[in-house]
Amino acid sequence: MDIRGGDLSQQDPDGGATVEFVYRPTVADIEEALRARARRTSAGRAQVLLAPLVAGVAVVVYTILSDASPLVLIISLVLGVGAATWGTVRGLRTMARRMFSVVEPYGQHRMVADERGTVTTAERGSFAFDWTVFREYLETPGVFALVGGDRAAGVAVLPKRGAQDPADVDRLREILDRNLKRR
Secondary structure, three states, X not given: OOOOOOOOOOEOOOOOEOEEEEEOOOHHHHHHHHHHHHHHOHHHHHHHXXXXXXXXHHHHHHHHHOOOOHHHHHHHHHHHHHHHHHHHHHHHHHHHHHHHHHHHHHOOEEEEEEOOEEXXXXXXXXXXXXXXXXXXXXXXXXXXXXXXOOOOOOXXXXXXXXXXXXXXXXXXXXXXHHHOEEO
């Protein structure tokens, strides 16, 4: 995969299509990817549902053991599960801000993808990923999110706004479909 410049958005030397995205990551991009992961993967759903479920069970057990009235049980359950749900949503936002704080110092990113994987060159560094690092990908209206697997928290975010040509979004989708499972 050549990342030295020139027109990489058409073909790589091996005859496969390449695409180039140039973007500056944002908190909103990362949050969109994390929300998609929370909705569409088993690990994400477990992460989001665990706190409200534990809060609900704890409230029910406590009110039963303390002989509280059904009204207290209902009010406590609504408040406990509501607070846990709010905390989970805030947790996703906090996670997005923390992930952004890691990638933000790298500045503008230039990602080139082909049949072998992706190479991202930023203002202060570069990194490459073979497709085997990721198990599947998610697509939202604004981003492609490459997910490392059920037990891996790794998520790579590729904002669609970084496409150099509107057709690059479709070309990247085709490359991802050939190499990863769509979720």
